[in-house]
Amino acid sequence: MDKRTFTNRIVVLDTETTGLNPQEGHRIIEIGCVEMVKRRLTGKRFHVYINPDRIIDDGAIAVHGITNQFLDDKPHFDQIVDDFIAFIKDAELVIHNAPFDVGFINKEFSLLKNKAGAVADYSEVFDTLAYARKKHPGQRNSLDALCKRYGIDNSHRDLHGALLDAEILADVFLLMTGGQSSLLDEGRLETAGSSENTEIKRILKDRPALKIIACNDEELSAHQQRLEAIEKAGGSCLWNQ
Known part of the structure; x- marks a missing residue:
């Protein structure tokens, strides 16, 4: 298609x-x-x-x-x-x-x-x-x-x-x-279309560790259903690779 x-x-x-x-x-x-x-x-x-x-x-x-x-x-x-x-x-x-x-x-x-x-x-x-x-x-x-x-x-x-x-x-x-993959591709296209050279700079500062909040079973189930929906739509779901 x-x-x-x-x-x-x-x-x-x-x-x-x-x-x-x-x-x-x-x-x-x-x-x-x-x-x-x-x-x-x-x-x-x-x-x-x-x-x-x-x-x-x-x-x-x-x-x-x-x-x-x-x-x-x-x-x-x-x-x-x-x-x-x-x-x-x-x-x-x-x-x-x-x-x-x-x-x-x-x-x-x-x-x-x-x-x-x-x-x-x-x-x-x-x-x-x-x-x-x-x-x-x-x-x-x-x-x-x-x-x-x-x-x-x-x-x-x-x-x-x-x-x-x-x-x-x-x-x-x-x-x-296209699902989520199209959103990711769109971001790549916008970046690729820029005429300016970009450089990634690592900023080293003392900062507290990020707080990790674990999801519950209901949230995990909803997340998995969405990943499966993206796969069914033909999208490339990075989290399943």
């Missing part, structure tokens, strides 16, 4: 909707995004609930638990669109089953009085579902299945939620596209 180079700024995005098809009048009711820069989460998020001006399908409510009553006092899409575009602009969007979410966002853009164009006018899109199907052909590649495959705890995910799913997808994306 070709090695993909990602932009410095990535926005992991998910939406919840009133139904399955925007061409049948269904609308977005929640958007959740988390930001990464150089494959590290920055803590910046965009999260909003949206009044869709229509009834939510019962089947959709069963999936995400968002009710019509809950959305009564929430803003409409035209009230949040400027902030949304500002958050995703010039980033690479990471989305699981991207045609679904992008189709809904583009439909919302088209309904605005001052039409906002399309997602492609602001961002590139990386579909983790399409990537997973190539990486794991013939296997289940839902977000839940990927969490299980890569050892990511999603036990707190009883219902779908845009922000929660975006946060989980960010973990899946990092492991599936």
Whole structure:
């Protein structure tokens, strides 16, 4: 599989909707995004609930638990669109089953009085579902299945939620596209790209010995699970060598 180079700024995005098809009048009711820069989460998020001006399908409510009553006092899409575009602009969007979410966002853009164009006018899109199907052909590649495959705890995910799913997808994306080894490689590339000669100097000073704190059994087990997840993702895990 070709090695993909990602932009410095990535926005992991998910939406919840009133139904399955925007061409049948269904609308977005929640958007959740988390930001990464150089494959590290920055803590910046965009999260909003949206009044869709229509009834939510019962089947959709069963999936995400968002009710019509809950959305009564929430803003409409035209009230949040400027902030949304500002958050995703010039980033690479990471989305699981991207045609679904992008189709809904583009439909919302088209309904605005001052039409906002399309997602492609602001961002590139990386579909983790399409990537997973190539990486794991013939296997289940839902977000839940990927969490299980890569050892990511999603036990707190009883219902779908845009922000929660975006946060989980960010973990899946990092492991599936290189895991920890990519972070280490990135640091090496940055060092190699420096035009200045660097010299390592040993500083000899009297200082107290470092305090060693032993981990408990639970912490050791969690650490081993993460190492195994990195190995499964195809990463080179130094601690297992």
